[in-house]
Amino acid sequence: EDQVTQSPEALRLQEGESSSLNCSYTVSGLRGLFWYRQDPGKGPEFLFTLYSAGEEKEKERLKATLTKKESFLHITAPKPEDSATYLCAVGTLGRLYFGRGTQLTVWP
Amino acid sequence: GAVVSQHPSWVICKSGTSVKIECRSLDFQATTMFWYRQFPKQSLMLMATSNEGSKATYEQGVEKDKFLINHASLTLSTLTVTSAHPEDSSFYICSARVVRGYDGYTFGSGTRLTVV
Numbered sequence: 001e002d003q004v005t006q007s008p009e010a011l012r013l014q015e016g017e018s019s020s021l022n023c024s025y026t027v028s029g030l031r032g033l034f035w036y037r038q039d040p041g042k043g044p045e046f047l048f049t050l051y052s053a054g055e056e057k058e059k060e061r062l063k064a065t066l067t068k069k070e071s072f073l074h075i076t077a078p079k080p081e082d083s084a085t086y087l088c089a090v091g092t093l094g095r096l097y098f099g100r101g102t103q104l105t106v107w108p
Numbered sequence: 109g110a111v112v113s114q115h116p117s118w119v120i121c122k123s124g125t126s127v128k129i130e131c132r133s134l135d136f137q138a139t140t141m142f143w144y145r146q147f148p149k150q151s152l153m154l155m156a157t158s159n160e161g162s163k164a165t166y167e168q169g170v171e172k173d174k175f176l177i178n179h180a181s182l183t184l185s186t187l188t189v190t191s192a193h194p195e196d197s198s199f200y201i202c203s204a205r206v207v208r209g210y211d212g213y214t215f216g217s218g219t220r221l222t223v224v
Contacts, residue, residue, distance in 0.1 A: 032212075034212055034213065036215075041199075041218065041220065042217055042218060043112075043114070043201045043203075043215035043216050043217045043218045044152070044201070044215045045215075046212045046213070046214060046215075049212045087151075087152070089152075089213075091213075094140070094157070095142070095154060095157065096142075096152075096154070096203075096213055098151045098152045099151060100149075100150065100151045101151065103149075
């Protein structure tokens with residue numbers, strides 16, 4: 001049973017075209033919802049940690065939000081350098097459960 | 109801050125040999141480190157959790173005799189793939205929990221293992 005589901009699996013955007021990535025989860029005892037960026041052949045790079053429903057965090061063109069059952073990563077006016085795989089993970093019982101990620105491609 | 113250094117970045121080894129991967133926390137003490145395995149276009153799968161000075165806890169289905177984990181100090185954890193076979197070829201990533209500066213998990217840059 002999947003505990004963390006990300007959608008879409010892949011997303012192609014034109015530069016400047018805003019969109020959102022979704023992460024839904026079914027875990028008990030949530031101890032944080034984490035977003036990471038992963039470039040090919042690299043380890044995940046930390047973006048945000050969210051803890052409670054209604055919480056929002058922003059960093060440059062990215063904004064993460066959290067509800068009781070899902071999180072969104074909003075990308076505003078993306079640039080080609082934002083192309084990467086975005087991973088969502090939920091923390092519980094001292095470990096992380098990862099989704100499969102959304103592969104984002106931003107073309108000029 | 110909160111940097112985890114992982115070496116080597118890539119390694120090619122012959123079938124039947126052993127390979128050691130190192131993971132170091134450079135500017136913080138990592139009581140707990142995690143080892144993941146990632147297949148192409150797949151999620152990160154937790155292999156084991158290592159605590160400094162004690163035995164690692166392995167996830168179900170992970171062979172502890174094949175994937176030896178040592179966490180002898182607060183800044184170093186190692187993963188040794190013993191008697192490697194082609195099916196062990198994968199991308200291995202270490203991670204550590206950070207509670208200073210930001211509350212999250214920081215990751216190494218990963219090791220691409222190819223067994224020929």
